[in-house]
Amino acid sequence: MNLHKEETMKKGTLRFERKQTVSLSRKILNPVVFILLGFVFSSIFIIANGFQPIPVFGKMISYSLLNTKGFIGSINAALPLMFCGLSVAIAFKMNLNNIGAEGQFAMGAIVGGAFALYGPSLPAPLSGVVMFFLCALGGGLWALLAAALKAFWKVNETIVTLMLNYIALLFLDYLCYGPWMAPKQTTAMTVKIPENLFLPVINGTSSGLILAILIAVLLHLFLKYTAAGYQISVIKNSIGTAEYAGIPVKKYILIVLALSGALAGIAGFVQVTGIVHRVQAQLPGGSGYTGIVIAYLSQCNPLAIILVSVLFGALQNSSAVVQIMGVPSQIVTMLQGTLMISVIAGEFFNRYRITYCKAERSDYTAEPNDDMQEPKQRNVDNQEPKKGAVQ
Amino acid sequence: MIPFITSICAAAIVYAVSILYAAIGEIFSQRAGIMNLGIEGIMLMGAMTGFVTVYHTENLLFALLATILVGLVLGLAFAFLTVTLQADQTVCGMAFLIFCSGLSGFLGKSVTGIASAVKFQQINIPVLSSIPVIGEIFFRQDFFVYLMYLVIPLSIFYIYKTKAGLMLRALGENPASLDQAGINVFAMRYGYIMFACAMTTISGACISLSYTNFWNEGMTGGKGWIAFSLVAFSRWNPAYAVLGALLFGGISILGMNMQVYLPGIPSQFYGMLPYAATIIALIITTGSFRKKHSEEPAALCQKYDREDR
Numbered sequence: 001m002n003l004h005k006e007e008t009m010k011k012g013t014l015r016f017e018r019k020q021t022v023s024l025s026r027k028i029l030n031p032v033v034f035i036l037l038g039f040v041f042s043s044i045f046i047i048a049n050g051f052q053p054i055p056v057f058g059k060m061i062s063y064s065l066l067n068t069k070g071f072i073g074s075i076n077a078a079l080p081l082m083f084c085g086l087s088v089a090i091a092f093k094m095n096l097n098n099i100g101a102e103g104q105f106a107m108g109a110i111v112g113g114a115f116a117l118y119g120p121s122l123p124a125p126l127s128g129v130v131m132f133f134l135c136a137l138g139g140g141l142w143a144l145l146a147a148a149l150k151a152f153w154k155v156n157e158t159i160v161t162l163m164l165n166y167i168a169l170l171f172l173d174y175l176c177y178g179p180w181m182a183p184k185q186t187t188a189m190t191v192k193i194p195e196n197l198f199l200p201v202i203n204g205t206s207s208g209l210i211l212a213i214l215i216a217v218l219l220h221l222f223l224k225y226t227a228a229g230y231q232i233s234v235i236k237n238s239i240g241t242a243e244y245a246g247i248p249v250k251k252y253i254l255i256v257l258a259l260s261g262a263l264a265g266i267a268g269f270v271q272v273t274g275i276v277h278r279v280q281a282q283l284p285g286g287s288g289y290t291g292i293v294i295a296y297l298s299q300c301n302p303l304a305i306i307l308v309s310v311l312f313g314a315l316q317n318s319s320a321v322v323q324i325m326g327v328p329s330q331i332v333t334m335l336q337g338t339l340m341i342s343v344i345a346g347e348f349f350n351r352y353r354i355t356y357c358k359a360e361r362s363d364y365t366a367e368p369n370d371d372m373q374e375p376k377q378r379n380v381d382n383q384e385p386k387k388g389a390v391q
Numbered sequence: 392m393i394p395f396i397t398s399i400c401a402a403a404i405v406y407a408v409s410i411l412y413a414a415i416g417e418i419f420s421q422r423a424g425i426m427n428l429g430i431e432g433i434m435l436m437g438a439m440t441g442f443v444t445v446y447h448t449e450n451l452l453f454a455l456l457a458t459i460l461v462g463l464v465l466g467l468a469f470a471f472l473t474v475t476l477q478a479d480q481t482v483c484g485m486a487f488l489i490f491c492s493g494l495s496g497f498l499g500k501s502v503t504g505i506a507s508a509v510k511f512q513q514i515n516i517p518v519l520s521s522i523p524v525i526g527e528i529f530f531r532q533d534f535f536v537y538l539m540y541l542v543i544p545l546s547i548f549y550i551y552k553t554k555a556g557l558m559l560r561a562l563g564e565n566p567a568s569l570d571q572a573g574i575n576v577f578a579m580r581y582g583y584i585m586f587a588c589a590m591t592t593i594s595g596a597c598i599s600l601s602y603t604n605f606w607n608e609g610m611t612g613g614k615g616w617i618a619f620s621l622v623a624f625s626r627w628n629p630a631y632a633v634l635g636a637l638l639f640g641g642i643s644i645l646g647m648n649m650q651v652y653l654p655g656i657p658s659q660f661y662g663m664l665p666y667a668a669t670i671i672a673l674i675i676t677t678g679s680f681r682k683k684h685s686e687e688p689a690a691l692c693q694k695y696d697r698e699d700r
Contacts, residue, residue, distance in 0.1 A: 049498060097481045099428070153678035156687070158481055159623050160673065162428075163666040166616060174659035292485045330496030330608065337432075337490020341472070344483055348476040 078313025084291025100161025102288025108265025111138030139265020416590025428484025431615025432491030437595025563688030
């Protein structure tokens with residue numbers, strides 16, 4: 001089966017062997033170790049720029065996680081990230097790349113914002129519910145564009161969702177600088193939305209958090225315990241198998257991408273009603289892209305996404321405090337990228353085992369000792385299959 | 392009217408060239424089967440490196456070399472992740488985007504908004520630049536534009552007329568068959584990824600060393616994405632990429648200027664055009680309703696693992 005395995009190994013070469021199973025503790029421990037390595041790696045750049053990494057990291061942690069006010073700020077910063085992370089994750093669950101959470105976020109905010117600013121005024125709980133569904137609809141329909149192209153014409157959804165981001169963001173930009181711009185304002189933002197649409201605040205935290213946890217739990221149950229969730233995992237493993245088993249793959253592509261877009265749209269709902277209370281240009285602010293990082297780091301587990309989002313929210317929240325120390329706030333973005341790269345690198349070691357070959361031997365045999373005793377004969381043996389291998 | 396048109400055309404060429412380096416690099420990378428979504432970030436790293444070097448040394452050659460070096464290092468890292476460690480290319484590209492845009496802002500913070508003493512100046516080619524209209528459009532440009540006049544034919548020749556180009560195309564279509572023919576697929580991918588990243592950083596340097604002579608966080612302003620979209624738009628062919636770049640360049644320069652003449656159409660709608668055009672081009676070239684084989688490299692975005700062969 002593995003033709004190249006018959007090649008003779010040279011002394012001192014490294015070999016990668018695929019692992020069959022990975023233990024759960026390893027799965028969790030591996031990213032943690034590589035996240036720490038990521039911090040070490042980014043310290044290099046911090047030192048190169050003339051700062052001390054340990055006080056900088058210390059200040060970031062103590063400000064954003066270890067006191068109540070900072071922690072609440074971190075959770076509020078994390079809210080849109082949670083929904084974007086969930087959005088990207090559900091698409092990843094079916095091997096669909098939704099790079100468009102950013103644009104779906106914007107579209108959700110636009111459709112919901114249109115209702116909030118210009119729609120009829122309804123009684124308090126009802127108007128919130130209507131806006132929630134309109135935001136989800138805006139994001140969902142925007143993603144459905146890419147989904148339909150993917151399902152019917154097999155057009156690469158990665159590029160389409162990416163391009164749709166820019167169209168949606170430019171449209172939001174147009175609205176906030178143009179027809180929706182609040183009078184007597186110099187920045188691109190609308191007037192405040194009606195107060196009956198504000199998400200209630202509980203102990204300083206927006207109740208969007210409850211919504212996020214609720215949706216994450218529902219999503220977890222959906223993926224794990226329903227027939228649809230099972231069929232999604234079948235499609236992920238092999239589209240061919242799924243089609244053979246009679247699973248309507250096209251329908252699933254449409255549903256899953258639309259659901260993914262709807263979740264990103266809800267991020268727009270939470271951001272508008274829970275945090276900024278208005279629609280403004282650059283509202284998503286990169287949350288859609290950070291959502292990809294979060295979904296990947298949490299290995300698409302909905303409950304892990306909530307936790308990882310809080311960490312990323314804390315990271316974003318701490319950008320203000322490091323600026324006081326004179327450190328550029330861009331350190332936060334750099335850290336996010338570094339952490340992601342180091343976890344990507346680490347992921348490899350979950351799947352593969354590296355073996356180091358001390359003496360020259362053939363990898364053909366099970367026991368290296370045996371190999372050492374009769375190297376000549378082994379080499380002769382190896383010649384034949386090697387020739388056959390080239391075909 | 393004619394001076395207005397020539398100035399628009401000349402500006403469109405400058406714009407086109409600044410995205411073409413990245414787009415042609417990415418064409419090579421995608422032809423080799425690797426999609427690098429991090430272009431925007433890598434361009435920013437190029438712009439930052441070029442500017443910081445020129446600010447401290449006042450030597451444009453050093454700046455260019457440093458830019459290329461940074462591109463090669465970033466390419467090496469990207470290749471290590473996607474080729475050796477077989478990471479998902481989409482996720483990896485996004486990670487690079489976030490990392491590079493953060494790092495460029497972080498390292499370039501101290502020189503933000505300061506002008507450098509030197510930048511690439513316009514060079515008038517002796518005889519050619521005096522031709523009316525054409526001379527003004529094509530031959531009163533800077534170093535990057537003239538270099539691009541060489542890069543375009545060379546890259547087309549390389550991809551379609553040489554043996555190495557044939558191997559490159561095979562690499563993106565069916566790496567396993569190349570591997571069986573005894574060619575080192577992994578080394579080839581490393582090479583093309585590093586080349587693509589170096590080209591992308593040159594694109595960035597175009598912006599900070601010739602377009603302007605200062606550095607600002609996020610100064611590429613979406614040009615990296617336009618370059619990326621140009622690759623699909625051009626059907627992975629540098630010749631179409633040139634046409635596309637001129638078209639996109641013309642549209643964006645017009646968008647900037649038209650506000651004066653046609654205040655009715657907001658500039659954001661001009662901004663949307665390249666992205667919408669790319670989606671339409673992508674549907675036309677790769678949609679499965681076509682009977683003809685699509686030009687998209689078949690192995691694009693697929694990791695190559697010998698054990699799966």
